[in-house]
Amino acid sequence: MKITETERKEVIQTLVEENKISPDTAKQVSTTGVTEIKAEEKPEVKPEEKSESKAVTPLAPADTRTFLFRITALADKDTLGGDVDVFDPDSKNKRKMATYRGNDAVTVKSINKSGNMWLQCEVFGYRKLELPLNFNNPDSTEGVRIENNVIHVPFELARLQKGDKAIMFNVYFYKDAAVMRPESRYEVNSLLEMMNENPDYKIMIHGHTNGNAAGKIISMGASKNFFQLNTDNKEGRGSAKKLSEERAVLMKQFLIENGVKADRIQVKAWGGNQPIYDVDHASAHANVRVEIEILED
Incomplete structure (x- = not known):
């Protein structure tokens, strides 16, 4: 489309006023068709990025x-x-x-x-x-x-996952016995709750003792009192590994008695072969423990 020279100048002037082209560009295109004039590309101005840093509350010094x-x-x-x-x-x-x-x-x-x-x-x-x-x-x-x-x-x-192993810190046994103390009930019930909450859980119960010396072993009797010594307890002798096995089996029996399927539970006896502390350490009592390993979840 052809336009007059007057119209051309008016269009160029309008573009300059609207900052779409610079005065220098206006001179360069003074003889160019208006349809060929392109507004200058201006660099994109990005909004200033604001860091969402957390506001920290300053506290006065205190003991x-x-x-x-x-x-x-x-x-x-x-x-x-x-x-x-x-x-x-x-x-x-x-x-x-x-x-x-x-x-x-x-x-x-x-x-x-x-x-x-x-x-x-x-x-x-x-x-x-x-x-x-x-x-x-x-x-x-x-x-x-x-x-x-x-x-x-x-x-x-988060709940334990496959491969995790947890110590039952609050499960205690009578000396030389595969019988738990009454204060162990809470944590043993926590294990039962965990097994009932997720029927896909399969576990390994690891039994440990403090040292490997053989000695007396007291076992649960026919009354199936998991948390108290009584008159029908059985007494014998055996290795530390045997004692650790009986303690792990006791835990398995408790779970089975409370509705957990036997095929979800395995046991492993270590005796004193995996101590946390030296046998004579002040905290050596912590070596006597049960650990739960998650095999499947």
């Missing part, structure tokens, strides 16, 4: 602060009974400093100058969870919030 360690199951958010251990990451070997009860407001002491802490929560039947936290800036840790001067720290625990 103690109030914490609430909220321990729940990840799957259904049910409250779980448990404790939180506090370790000092600035110390040699990350020394354990204190243990605090979960799900209640507790007073936590400062453990070092930096404020760095390492929190660990382990509840039987669930995977251990560890969190770094700074005593002076606690809400710099993801999920931690401060409300009414109480520092809320969430521990959402």
Whole structure:
């Protein structure tokens, strides 16, 4: 389409005024058809990227602060009974400093100058969870919030998975006996609950003793009292491995008596071949234990 020279100049002037072309370009195209004029490409201006950094609440210096360690199951958010251990990451070997009860407001002491802490929560039947936290800036840790001067720290625990192995820290046996103490009921029932919750679980129960010395073995009697010695207990002798086997079998019997199918449970006896501590160590009693390994989930 042809236009007059006057119209051409008017179009070019309009483009300049609208900043679609520069004055220099206007001179270059003064003899070019308007239909061939292209507005100059301008570099794309990207909006300034804003980092969504978490706002951290500055706290005044203090020797103690109030914490609430909220321990729940990840799957259904049910409250779980448990404790939180506090370790000092600035110390040699990350020394354990204190243990605090979960799900209640507790007073936590400062453990070092930096404020760095390492929190660990382990509840039987669930995977251990560890969190770094700074005593002076606690809400710099993801999920931690401060409300009414109480520092809320969430521990959402996932169930054990195939390949995991968990120590039943709160299962205790009478001396030389394949009979549990009454205080073992809670954790043994937790194992039963775990097995009932997931019918696909298959487990291996590992039995351990402190040392490999042979000796007396007291076994459960016909009354099937899993948690108390009584008059119908059987007494014999055998190796440490035999004692560890009987303890693992006792645990299996308890589960079967409470409706768990026998083919979901295997046992393995170790005697004293896998100690946590030396036999003469102050904490050697912890060598006497039962561990649960998840074979299938």
